[in-house]
Amino acid sequence: MGQIILYVIRDLVRSRWTLAYTLFYLLVGFGVLLMGRDPARAMVTFLQIVLILTPLMGTLFGIMYYYATRDFQELLLAQPLPRTHVLLGQWVGIALSLGVSLLVGLGTPFVVSGFGVGYSLVAATLLGVGMLLGAIFAGLALSMGLLTDHRIQGFGMALILWLFLAVVYDGLVLALLMILRDYPVEKLALVLTFLNPIDLARILLIMQMDVSALLGYTGAVFREFLGASRGMVASAGALVLWLAIPAILIVWRVRRRDF
Amino acid sequence: MALVEFRSVSKRYQRVVALDQVSARILEGSCTAVVGPNGSGKTTLIKLLMGLAIPDSGTILFRGTDIRGKYAYRRHIAYMPQLSYFPANLRVSELFALLPRLRRQPANPNPLIERFGIHTYLHKRWGTLSGGMKQKVSLALALMFDVPLYVLDEPTNGLDPVATRDLIRLLTSMLNQGKTILFTGHVMAFVERIASHVIFLVEGKKYFEGALKELLTRTRTSSLEEAAVHLIMNHSGVQGLEVRPQPVRTES
Amino acid sequence: MVAGLSILSWVVYGATLEVCPTCSIRTIREGVRLAQPHDTVWVRPARYTEWDVPIDKPLTIIADSGAILDVQFRGQGLIIHNVDSVTVIGLAIRNIAFSSLEELSAVTVLNARYFRLLNLRIDSVFFGILVEHSVHGEIAHCVIRSSTSGHDEATMGNGIHLWKSDSIHIHHNYIEGMRDGIYFEFVTASLIEHNTSVGNLRYGLHFMFSNNDVYQYNWFERNGAGVAVMFSRNIQMLHNTFIHNWGMSAYGLLLKEIYDGVIQHNRFIRNTTAIRIEGSTRIHYEYNVFIDNGWAVSFVGGAYDNFFFRNDFSGNSFDVAYFGRPNNNRFMENYWSKYSGYDLDRDSLGDVPYRPVGLFTYLTMQVPETVVLLYSFLIRILDLAERLFPVLTPVEIQDPRPRLYPWHSLSSEA
Structure with a gap:
């Protein structure tokens, strides 16, 4: 599996999409920091960018890579390797390559500008969470690819999944909270965010920042659970656990399907 | 003895029956050609052997063991797919390094690189190669391993006559060393030159299996082409079937 | 010596x-x-x-x-x-x-x-x-x-x-x-x-039942809850700086049951809530600056006849929120960094009114728990849509003539 990961990275690192993605982060990173905003607000801007971009890019890279290397997969699968290693290896390769883009693209401005100082924990969490989100969505996209050989179908399914988790899900949460407005729903809100990796990542980041005060009483319920270092570890763990879902999907599909 | 044995293997893709109760044996040391019209199930047969597709029913034995769910047996098989697409940004030299590492098997690519003239584009990226170049690289990537069985899906696709001649010489010498070769092809002249055995498939059904000479004797024809026509006409006559146009379907 | x-x-x-x-x-x-x-x-x-x-x-x-x-x-x-x-x-x-x-x-x-x-x-x-x-x-x-x-x-x-x-x-x-x-x-x-x-630990400045006082040019920073002015009349609050009073129940300035005061030329920077108003009547809020606060102005009931004139609102997560009824408080010629109107007659005042209670603010006012969607993509989209086609946000609170440029040079550096 290590060899496959290595070659996927070697391939992707030379791709101009990777280059463009990294450059975009560099541009945005330096742009936001050069605007000279208050670092707390700059952090909020980064948070929003990372939460939108990493899942989307994970999805796009995952599904594009799946179909672009569909035939190569066939050759890999014909080698004396377990089937799961091939797909899981590709996934890890994509995830790491995306992660490196984020790390270089945003990490460089952080370090160069000295922004990390005083915000190093939040900045590190942001990068870590961004890498996890990229990995989760790349994996989900790969599993969508594994469901169908029809490219358009696969692209559609991956994008719909992204759209659901990035936007629609929150819409449903919003609607649900409005409907249940007469009941105490903080705990429900807490549970609902755990079920969506983007929400989980968002709350995890907000809780590390000053802006967590804006969450008010609801935030206090969250803090009770998340704020203590154990809660923080638990929610970070939940995000890592989210990796298991694409992993299970991939293994389940890859064992059964024909190539 | 049979190196590979298909025992009444069936495979359907959605509504299309790709293989229907096919049994066949690949003898050790033979050069077996899987022939038949487009969509007859040639590539499916090979994919089943390579574990790329899973049969709906029947079993496939490699050296007497069922291959279902296994992967280690593929250490003994080198495979060249019909169309090779490697990651576009990898260099040819990297591909030659990649496969031995993946297989954890030594390889000897240099004579093949020499023979097919690959050295001139060894440092180019895969995405920049022409069709012929890609086919030569794919062949070399399969033949560079020292294994008992080579499985080649349409090895002559896109090869120029010189390269085809070189390939024939190469395969012949490999057969002389006791290797087994299984390949698909629709260039009958090439098949006739090299194959010792033939598996003839039409619409997923096996119409013939055996030595090439036997096929010619039995059909009283002098070429594989004529034998094929005879086989199709005769077979359909016997079974009261018409020779229908081939269903349009892409095999990937 | x-x-x-x-x-x-x-x-x-x-x-x-x-x-x-x-x-x-x-x-x-x-x-x-x-x-x-x-x-x-x-x-x-x-x-x-x-x-x-x-x-x-x-x-x-x-x-x-x-x-x-x-x-x-x-x-x-x-x-x-x-x-x-x-x-x-x-x-x-x-x-x-x-x-x-x-x-x-x-x-x-x-x-x-x-x-x-x-x-x-x-x-x-x-x-x-x-x-x-x-x-x-x-x-x-x-x-x-x-x-x-x-x-x-x-x-x-x-x-x-x-x-x-x-x-x-x-x-x-x-x-x-x-x-x-x-x-x-x-x-x-x-x-x-x-x-x-x-x-x-608690307040930087705390007024109770005190009338006709003036506090000006003071600096209130990092206090547990901020500054509280309660049950007082005719207090003049001028040129003060309220900075980084941050925490779950912190604010720059808490007003509780105060009447007839003046709040002018103050700066509110990075407070969870810049001004929390639990009852304030006939107060003139003029030429104040609200920068990078969570909530700039939060009415929590009992506010009447207040007039917000020529204040600068910039970079606040929520500009104006209210719980209860909006009452007859008025806004005029304030600068709002989120305003995106136009000025055809070139008088530096926008030609379309600004509704400072954004959609998300409105939602959190209705159901406080919806604040869990803070900074989510959905909220960004909804806020933008509402700004273009206002439907939900209350029309009672609006600045009919929002200023296009800030009245002060704005910087969150104090």
């Missing part, structure tokens, strides 16, 4: 009694006891271990730098009681213990008139300066510092605590680490200016 003394000599008249460990007068208490009214007691540098030192006659006490009254947690420091015209300058006072029975303080002023407390250095105390039933006082250039660590509101006292007093001038003091920095209860006609109140 000698040069300082010569400058100050015009206030000094009568005899001067010198206090030092090697002098004939070795304690402050002794100096005060021996002094005649209007004499001067000159305290030389040394540590004086004394407590409950009564000052019951008109006096000037001048302490050199390095003169320390160390109470050693045994009682109070100076007690100025039933007396006029006491001036204390330059004395350092430290170590006053917490008591649940008495408001032990470094300087207690009771029933005094024309007192002046200047340049005092007060450290590690329960209460700093406690003033009751006194008039015409001045508290200036004092530094009052304690540590909040290990304490809660119940075990801490206030920096400058005034009760039932009038005409007190409090200026250029620095107060840190107390419960409330400055506390006013039933205090009238007083002026608080140029003070810095930082890192206090």
Whole structure:
């Protein structure tokens, strides 16, 4: 599996999409920091960018890579390797390559500008969470690819999944909270965010920042659970656990399907 | 003895029956050609052997063991797919390094690189190669391993006559060393030159299996082409079937 | 200090009694006891271990730098009681213990008139300066510092605590680490200016039942809850800076039941809530700056006839929120950084009204739990859509003529 990961990275690192993605982060990173905003607000801007971009890019890279290397997969699968290693290896390769883009693209401005100082924990969490989100969505996209050989179908399914988790899900949460407005729903809100990796990542980041005060009483319920270092570890763990879902999907599909 | 044995293997893709109760044996040391019209199930047969597709029913034995769910047996098989697409940004030299590492098997690519003239584009990226170049690289990537069985899906696709001649010489010498070769092809002249055995498939059904000479004797024809026509006409006559146009379907 | 003394000599008249460990007068208490009214007691540098030192006659006490009254947690420091015209300058006072029975303080002023407390250095105390039933006082250039660590509101006292007093001038003091920095209860006609109140456990400044006072040019930073003005009339709040009063229930300024005041030219920077209004009537909010706050203005009921005129709102997560009814509060010619209207007649005022209660603000007002969607992509989209086609957000609160450019040059650097 290590060899496959290595070659996927070697391939992707030379791709101009990777280059463009990294450059975009560099541009945005330096742009936001050069605007000279208050670092707390700059952090909020980064948070929003990372939460939108990493899942989307994970999805796009995952599904594009799946179909672009569909035939190569066939050759890999014909080698004396377990089937799961091939797909899981590709996934890890994509995830790491995306992660490196984020790390270089945003990490460089952080370090160069000295922004990390005083915000190093939040900045590190942001990068870590961004890498996890990229990995989760790349994996989900790969599993969508594994469901169908029809490219358009696969692209559609991956994008719909992204759209659901990035936007629609929150819409449903919003609607649900409005409907249940007469009941105490903080705990429900807490549970609902755990079920969506983007929400989980968002709350995890907000809780590390000053802006967590804006969450008010609801935030206090969250803090009770998340704020203590154990809660923080638990929610970070939940995000890592989210990796298991694409992993299970991939293994389940890859064992059964024909190539 | 049979190196590979298909025992009444069936495979359907959605509504299309790709293989229907096919049994066949690949003898050790033979050069077996899987022939038949487009969509007859040639590539499916090979994919089943390579574990790329899973049969709906029947079993496939490699050296007497069922291959279902296994992967280690593929250490003994080198495979060249019909169309090779490697990651576009990898260099040819990297591909030659990649496969031995993946297989954890030594390889000897240099004579093949020499023979097919690959050295001139060894440092180019895969995405920049022409069709012929890609086919030569794919062949070399399969033949560079020292294994008992080579499985080649349409090895002559896109090869120029010189390269085809070189390939024939190469395969012949490999057969002389006791290797087994299984390949698909629709260039009958090439098949006739090299194959010792033939598996003839039409619409997923096996119409013939055996030595090439036997096929010619039995059909009283002098070429594989004529034998094929005879086989199709005769077979359909016997079974009261018409020779229908081939269903349009892409095999990937 | 000698040069300082010569400058100050015009206030000094009568005899001067010198206090030092090697002098004939070795304690402050002794100096005060021996002094005649209007004499001067000159305290030389040394540590004086004394407590409950009564000052019951008109006096000037001048302490050199390095003169320390160390109470050693045994009682109070100076007690100025039933007396006029006491001036204390330059004395350092430290170590006053917490008591649940008495408001032990470094300087207690009771029933005094024309007192002046200047340049005092007060450290590690329960209460700093406690003033009751006194008039015409001045508290200036004092530094009052304690540590909040290990304490809660119940075990801490206030920096400058005034009760039932009038005409007190409090200026250029620095107060840190107390419960409330400055506390006013039933205090009238007083002026608080140029003070810095930082890192206090509860409020930087706390007004209760105090009318006709002015506080201006003060700096309130990192206080537990901010500044609270409660149950008071005619308070003028001018040119103050409220910065980084941040926390779940923190605000820059809390207004509770106040009437007829003026809030002008203040800066509110990075507060969870810049102004929380629990009842404010007929207040003019003008030329204030709200930058990078969570909520800039949050009405929590009972606000009537308030007028927001020419304020700058920039980079706040929520500009205006209200719970309850919007009432008849008006906004006019304010600058809103989120405004995206146009100005065809080029009068620097937008031609379309601005609704400062954004969609997300509105949602959180309706169902507070929806705040969990803070910074989500959905909210961004919805907020944008609502700005283009306002449907949900209340039309009652709007700025009919929003200013296109800020009234002040805006920077979140204080």
